[in-house]
Amino acid sequence: MAMNNKLRIIYDGLIANNPTFVLLLGMCPTLGTTGSAITGMSMGLATMGVLVCSNMAISAIKGFVPSKVRIPAYIIVIATFVTVLQMLMQAYLPSLNALLGIFIPLIVVNCILLGRAEAFASKHSVVDSMCDGIGTGLGFTLALTMLGAVREFLGTGRVFGLDVYPERFGSLVFVLAPGAFIVLGLMIALFNRINRR
Amino acid sequence: MLTYISIIVTAIFVNNIVFSQFLGICPFIGVSKRLESAVGMGAAVMFVMALATSVTWILQTAVLEPLGLQFIQTIAFILVIASLVQMLEIVLKKVAQSLYQALGVFLPLITTNCAVLGVAILVTQRGFGFMESLVYSVSTAIGFTLALVIFAGIREQLQLVDVPCSMRGVPIALICAGLLAMAFMGFSGIKIG
Numbered sequence: 001m002a003m004n005n006k007l008r009i010i011y012d013g014l015i016a017n018n019p020t021f022v023l024l025l026g027m028c029p030t031l032g033t034t035g036s037a038i039t040g041m042s043m044g045l046a047t048m049g050v051l052v053c054s055n056m057a058i059s060a061i062k063g064f065v066p067s068k069v070r071i072p073a074y075i076i077v078i079a080t081f082v083t084v085l086q087m088l089m090q091a092y093l094p095s096l097n098a099l100l101g102i103f104i105p106l107i108v109v110n111c112i113l114l115g116r117a118e119a120f121a122s123k124h125s126v127v128d129s130m131c132d133g134i135g136t137g138l139g140f141t142l143a144l145t146m147l148g149a150v151r152e153f154l155g156t157g158r159v160f161g162l163d164v165y166p167e168r169f170g171s172l173v174f175v176l177a178p179g180a181f182i183v184l185g186l187m188i189a190l191f192n193r194i195n196r197r
Numbered sequence: 198m199l200t201y202i203s204i205i206v207t208a209i210f211v212n213n214i215v216f217s218q219f220l221g222i223c224p225f226i227g228v229s230k231r232l233e234s235a236v237g238m239g240a241a242v243m244f245v246m247a248l249a250t251s252v253t254w255i256l257q258t259a260v261l262e263p264l265g266l267q268f269i270q271t272i273a274f275i276l277v278i279a280s281l282v283q284m285l286e287i288v289l290k291k292v293a294q295s296l297y298q299a300l301g302v303f304l305p306l307i308t309t310n311c312a313v314l315g316v317a318i319l320v321t322q323r324g325f326g327f328m329e330s331l332v333y334s335v336s337t338a339i340g341f342t343l344a345l346v347i348f349a350g351i352r353e354q355l356q357l358v359d360v361p362c363s364m365r366g367v368p369i370a371l372i373c374a375g376l377l378a379m380a381f382m383g384f385s386g387i388k389i390g
Contacts, residue, residue: 032219185371
């Protein structure tokens with residue numbers, strides 16, 4: 001039963017309340033880093049790492065933080081973990097860090113993190129908050145990877161760097177800015193249709 | 198002088214913050230249902246962005262760099278921006294009632310507008326001087342307002358159109374934004390100076 005409950009929390013974040021396709025949160029990195037499946041997935045995993053840590057930390061300190069100053073406190077917690085991530089990436093994954101560029105520090109203002117802190121972590125136990133972080137983070141990663149894979153496939157004929165069809169048949173516009181908006185719009189429409197059934 | 202013109206044209210048209218840098222998408226989707234609110238949001242963003250960029254630029258060059266504390270840039274900037282917005286709200290409420298009524302609703306939303314933090318960080322990454330930073334932030338905000346106003350005009354028309362059920366609302370809006378981004382791609386390659 002207890003285990004089931006945890007899986008339920010993860011499922012909620014992943015599918016039923018998918019942050020990108022259902023709640024429409026965190027649009028900027030969703031559009032900005034999905035030029036290919038790999039960059040989309042990296043961004044999703046980076047956000048997930050910060051989300052799991054910040055959810056656990058916020059759930060752990062929820063007893064001491066006066067409710068009046070809770071939002072600034074949450075922002076500091078999130079910003080701290082983002083800074084840690086930034087330094088780790090600069091040290092160990094410099095090329096990926098350069099590729100994702102400004103979107104790594106901008107995880108701070110990703111509404112998913114503050115949203116989950118306020119809506120979930122501030123009311124639930126540390127373990128439940130971790131599960132919520134994993135579920136929501138995976139949902140975000142899934143969405144970004146799918147979006148990146150579709151754009152990469154339509155634009156260059158590759159998925160995760162593997163050739164599927166010759167590049168000259170691809171339409172570069174899907175890798176560029178307009179494709180991001182159009183593919184995301186179509187995918188949200190698809191998700192709406194599946195959810196309504 | 199030419200550098201300033203180049204910064205202005207690049208920030209408004211060539212590297213438009215919404216259509217080519219993907220910053221500030223949340224307000225772009227959220228506040229673009231009506232033309233008036235789009236204009237209000239644009240004005241509020243311009244005000245906050247110029248102020249926040251100046252303050253964070255001074256913070257960066259006068260405090261963080263001499264002390265070798267660049268690594269806490271993210272934390273410092275987000276705190277400064279959040280408190281700046283709060284302060285601005287209080288000051289406007291006391292001093293300029295009419296301005297507060299026009300911009301007040303949008304101010305709390307701006308704290309989580311990634312465009313403000315994004316511009317503050319971009320300016321330090323590119324090594325702009327103070328005046329360049331100020332010009333860059335104002336013209337970026339003009340680009341944001343331009344995008345928002347064009348998009349709001351389209352969305353007002355869109356409400357009258359019969360759209361398939363699953364496409365209603367955000368999906369069709371995003372596809373329109375994609376077409377607009379395609380139009381803005383026409384500016385790419387323009388160079389001045």
